[in-house]
Amino acid sequence: MAEMWLNMGPQHPMTHGLWNLRVKVDGETMTEAEPVIGYLHRGWEKITENRKFTQIIPMADRLCYGASMSWSHLYCLTMENLMEVEVPERAKWIRTIVLEAQRIGSHLMWLAALGTDLGSYTVFLYPVRERELFLDLMQNLCGARMTYNYPRIGGVRNDVPANFERDFTRVLNHFEKRLTDYEALCDQSTIFRMRMEDVGYLSAEKAKNLGVTGPNLRGSGVDYDVRRDDPYEMYDQVDWKVCVEKTCDAYARYRVKMDEMRESCNIIRQCIKRMKPGAIRVKPPRTAPKGKTGWAHVEDPRGEGFMYVIGNGDDRPYRLKVRSPIFVTVSAAPEMLVGYKIADVPAIMGSVDMCLGETDR
Amino acid sequence: MDLRLAPHAVAMSSSEFLSWSGEVMDQLMKYTGAKKAVDRLTAPIWSWAIRNATVPLHFGIACCALEMAAASGPRFDAERLGMIYRSSPRQTEVLLVNGWVTAKLRPDLRRLYEQMAEPRWVIAMGECAISGGPWYDSHNTVQGVDTFIPVDVYIPGCPPRPEAMIDGFMKLHKKITKEMKGTFLND
Numbered sequence: 407m408a409e410m411w412l413n414m415g416p417q418h419p420m421t422h423g424l425w426n427l428r429v430k431v432d433g434e435t436m437t438e439a440e441p442v443i444g445y446l447h448r449g450w451e452k453i454t455e456n457r458k459f460t461q462i463i464p465m466a467d468r469l470c471y472g473a474s475m476s477w478s479h480l481y482c483l484t485m486e487n488l489m490e491v492e493v494p495e496r497a498k499w500i501r502t503i504v505l506e507a508q509r510i511g512s513h514l515m516w517l518a519a520l521g522t523d524l525g526s527y528t529v530f531l532y533p534v535r536e537r538e539l540f541l542d543l544m545q546n547l548c549g550a551r552m553t554y555n556y557p558r559i560g561g562v563r564n565d566v567p568a569n570f571e572r573d574f575t576r577v578l579n580h581f582e583k584r585l586t587d588y589e590a591l592c593d594q595s596t597i598f599r600m601r602m603e604d605v606g607y608l609s610a611e612k613a614k615n616l617g618v619t620g621p622n623l624r625g626s627g628v629d630y631d632v633r634r635d636d637p638y639e640m641y642d643q644v645d646w647k648v649c650v651e652k653t654c655d656a657y658a659r660y661r662v663k664m665d666e667m668r669e670s671c672n673i674i675r676q677c678i679k680r681m682k683p684g685a686i687r688v689k690p691p692r693t694a695p696k697g698k699t700g701w702a703h704v705e706d707p708r709g710e711g712f713m714y715v716i717g718n719g720d721d722r723p724y725r726l727k728v729r730s731p732i733f734v735t736v737s738a739a740p741e742m743l744v745g746y747k748i749a750d751v752p753a754i755m756g757s758v759d760m761c762l763g764e765t766d767r
Numbered sequence: 768m769d770l771r772l773a774p775h776a777v778a779m780s781s782s783e784f785l786s787w788s789g790e791v792m793d794q795l796m797k798y799t800g801a802k803k804a805v806d807r808l809t810a811p812i813w814s815w816a817i818r819n820a821t822v823p824l825h826f827g828i829a830c831c832a833l834e835m836a837a838a839s840g841p842r843f844d845a846e847r848l849g850m851i852y853r854s855s856p857r858q859t860e861v862l863l864v865n866g867w868v869t870a871k872l873r874p875d876l877r878r879l880y881e882q883m884a885e886p887r888w889v890i891a892m893g894e895c896a897i898s899g900g901p902w903y904d905s906h907n908t909v910q911g912v913d914t915f916i917p918v919d920v921y922i923p924g925c926p927p928r929p930e931a932m933i934d935g936f937m938k939l940h941k942k943i944t945k946e947m948k949g950t951f952l953n954d
Contacts, residue, residue, distance in 0.1 A: 417854075422827065424866075449908075453902065456904065538840065538842045551928060552833060552834065
C-alpha cells in the first residue's frame with residue numbers, strides 16, 4: 407500500500423485551537439506523526455519585556471484562555487517570589503477557590519470538545535450548560551466571563567461578593583449531580599468506551615521522558631501533582647487526593663480529568679468553610695532589583711505551568727520565560743498516535759486537552 | 768451579442784442560439800421594466816433564504832472561539848438563528864475570525880476565504896481580529912484581519928460575550944437584507 411502524508415489542520419474539526427497534525431498513513435494505519443505548531447505565536451515573552459509588571463497580568467490571562475485564572479495567578483506567584491511578598495491568608499483561600507473553579511471550567515470545556523470530536527453532541531451540550539454556572543460565579547466575583555484579570559501581585563483585586571459562599575455551594579451541589587450524568591453518558595456508552603479504550607497508549611516511562619505533566623501524566627500511572635508535591639497557596643491545608651489511573655490510554659486520561667473535577671468540588675467546599683475575614687492584598691514594591699530572579703510552578707488544568715522572571719532594576723522584567731505544559735505534551739503526540747488507525751486521532755488528541763495559546767505563546 | 772443578428776437566428780448553432788435568446792430576454796425585461804418588478808418581488812424571498820442560513824465556518828483561533836462555542840451552547844442557542852457550524856469552507860457563508868492572525872496563519876486564512884463560495888461574508892470577532900488588540904506591538908501578529916480580507920461586521924470585546932456575537936450576526940442579517948435588494952436577475 408502506498409504511503410501518504412495527510413494534513414489535519416490548521417482548519418480541521420479535530421484541532422481545538424490552531425495547529426496542524428501531519429500524519430503519514432499506510433492504508434489507514436499511522437506510521438509517522440508530526441505536530442506543526444506556531445500558528446498562534448505572537449511573541450508573548452518578548453512583548454512582556456516592554457510592559458510594566460501590572461500590565462502583564464491581563465496578558466497572562468490570554469496565554470491560555472481556557473484556564474486564564476491559573477495563568478495570571480502563576481504570573482502573580484512568580485512576581486511574589488521575585489519581590490518576596492507575603493500574601494495575606496484570606497487572599498490565599500480565595501485564590502485556591504477560584505483556581506479550582508477554573509479547573510472545573512477548563513475540564514468542562516475539554517469534555518465538551520471531546521464530545522463533539524467523538525460525534526456525541528449531548529456530551530457537548532451538557533458540560534457547556536454547567537460551565538455557564540461557573541462562569542456566572544466568576545462573573546459575580548470579577549466581572550468577566552473568561553479573561554478575569556483577578557489576581558494581583560500580593561493578593562487579589564477585590565474581596566468576594568455578597569452571598570459568595572452560598573452561590574458556590576449551590577452550584578457545587580448541582581454540579582456534582584450533573585457530573586454523575588456525564589459519567590452515565592460517557593462511561594455507559596459502548597461507542598464512547600470502544601473509541602476511547604486501548605487507543606493512544608503512552609507508557610509511564612515514555613511520558614516521564616517526554617516531560618508530559620498534569621492529567622496526561624497521571625493517566626499514565628505516575629503519581630505526580632504539583633499541588634501536593636510542592637504545595638502553593640492553601641493546597642497543603644486541605645484534604646484531597648491525587649487522581650491516578652493505570653491503564654495509560656485515552657480513556658485513562660478522560661477518567662483522571664473527571665475524577666479531578668470531583669476533587670476540585672471537594673477542595674472548594676473545604677476552602678469555603680475555612681475562609682476567615684481579613685486583608686486580601688498587600689502592596690508590592692513597584693520595581694524589582696536588577697538581576698534578581700524569581701520562579702514559580704503550578705498545576706495548571708493541563709499540566710505543570712512554570713514561569714521564570716529576571717528583574718531589570720525598573721518596573722519591567724528583563725526576561726519572562728514560560729514553560730507551557732501542552733507545548734511539551736504535544737511532543738508526545740507521535741508516541742501516542744503511531745500504530746493506531748487514522749479514525750482514532752480525534753479520540754487520542756481530544757483526550758490530551760490541547761490549548762494552543764500557551765503552546766505558541 | 769447584439770440584436771441586429773436577429774434575422775440570422777436560423778443560422779446559429781444551438782449554443783449560440785441559447786446565449787442569444789437569453790440576451791434578448793434580458794434586454795426585453797430590462798427595457799419593459801419587468802426586471803424591476805421581478806426583482807422587487809423576489810428580493811425579499813432571496814434575502815430571507817440567505818440570511819437564515821448564514822452558516823459560519825467551524826474555525827476556532829483563540830479566546831473568542833470559546834465564546835463561539837458557548838454561544839452554540841444551551842444558554843444562548845445560536846442555532847435557532849441559523850448559525851450551525853460546518854467544517855468545510857465550501858459549505859459555509861460566513862468566515863468568523865475569532866482571534867489574532869499571525870504571519871503564519873495569514874496565507875491559510877486567505878485561502879480559506881477564497882475557498883468559500885459566494886455570497887460570503889467575514890465577521891471580525893474580538894479586538895485581535897479587529898486591530899491586533901493586546902498584541903498591537905507584536906512582531907508576528909497581523910494588525911487586523913481587514914488588512915487582507917474585506918470585513919463586513921466587527922464585534923468589539925476582549926472577548927465579546929456570546930450575546931454580542933449573536934448581535935453581530937443580527938447586524939449581518941440586516942446587511943444582507945439591504946444588499947440583496949434587486950440583485951436576483953443580475954446573477
